[in-house]
Amino acid sequence: MIQEQEKSIYVQKMFSNIASKYDLLNNLMTLSCHYKWKEETIKLALKENEYPNDVLDICTGTGDLAFILNKYCLNPDVKIHCVDNCNEMLNIAKEKVQDLKISNITFESMDTENLTFKPNSFDMVTVGFGIRNLVNREKCIKNIFSLLRDKGVFACIDLGHPMNPIWKSIFNFYFYHLVPKLGELFARDKEAYTYLPNSLRSWYGQEEFKNLILSSGFSKCYFKNIFGGVIAIHIAVK
Ligand SMILES: C[S@@+](CC[C@H](N)C(=O)[O-])C[C@H]1O[C@@H](n2cnc3c(N)ncnc32)[C@H](O)[C@@H]1O
Numbered sequence: 001m002i003q004e005q006e007k008s009i010y011v012q013k014m015f016s017n018i019a020s021k022y023d024l025l026n027n028l029m030t031l032s033c034h035y036k037w038k039e040e041t042i043k044l045a046l047k048e049n050e051y052p053n054d055v056l057d058i059c060t061g062t063g064d065l066a067f068i069l070n071k072y073c074l075n076p077d078v079k080i081h082c083v084d085n086c087n088e089m090l091n092i093a094k095e096k097v098q099d100l101k102i103s104n105i106t107f108e109s110m111d112t113e114n115l116t117f118k119p120n121s122f123d124m125v126t127v128g129f130g131i132r133n134l135v136n137r138e139k140c141i142k143n144i145f146s147l148l149r150d151k152g153v154f155a156c157i158d159l160g161h162p163m164n165p166i167w168k169s170i171f172n173f174y175f176y177h178l179v180p181k182l183g184e185l186f187a188r189d190k191e192a193y194t195y196l197p198n199s200l201r202s203w204y205g206q207e208e209f210k211n212l213i214l215s216s217g218f219s220k221c222y223f224k225n226i227f228g229g230v231i232a233i234h235i236a237v238k
Contacts, residue, residue, distance in 0.1 A: 059130025
């Protein structure tokens, strides 16, 4: 339990340290492809429900998924509620909302491990590169299931495990050796960008994560591999 708390505090501190450089590093590390991958996630989620009223984006960070959803959602009155437990990340997201003069995206400081919403509150829950950082991932998926209304959609984009062994070794070299260097150079934080690849070691395989989602009660789940499985998008319906 103490170890769990320690991990949670460590992750929170790490994101507060890199918050101001987070968007820049994402752009550098993926040559800005992360934005396209996030767009793909939202488009697949909207295929399952093109007219959501209430959406929750957990581990929202600087808010990318929420802004993309707002752009593509057919419902002009969609309410997008975003939560994160790192105020430094949230502050950047809030500045973007102000700059863009968007009023239907709101932000709240909240621990994803202890979401305080009532069951059946949302038509869609989205998460980008967030669940991997949690201590109790299974509990989180079960919570998401209970927060969703009937036929509600869960969309998750995160790192995946490439299947092709040659591609996997190229990717591992980049991820375990070059990413920490980029982090050191541009965010002055090698440790955070060493944590990132290490967090992949304990992260589910794509099929395994799909099975976890289905075992949490979802009636349907599929995943789409991107960039040879370096990234995986999971879409599930309650
Ligand atoms: C890798 S960032 C992803 C941000 C954004 N979703 C994206 O796709 O760019 C992970 C985010 O999860 C947040 N996070 C990690 N653990 C959390 C927790 N227990 N509760 C709430 N937010 C958490 C971090 O503060 C960080 O903003």
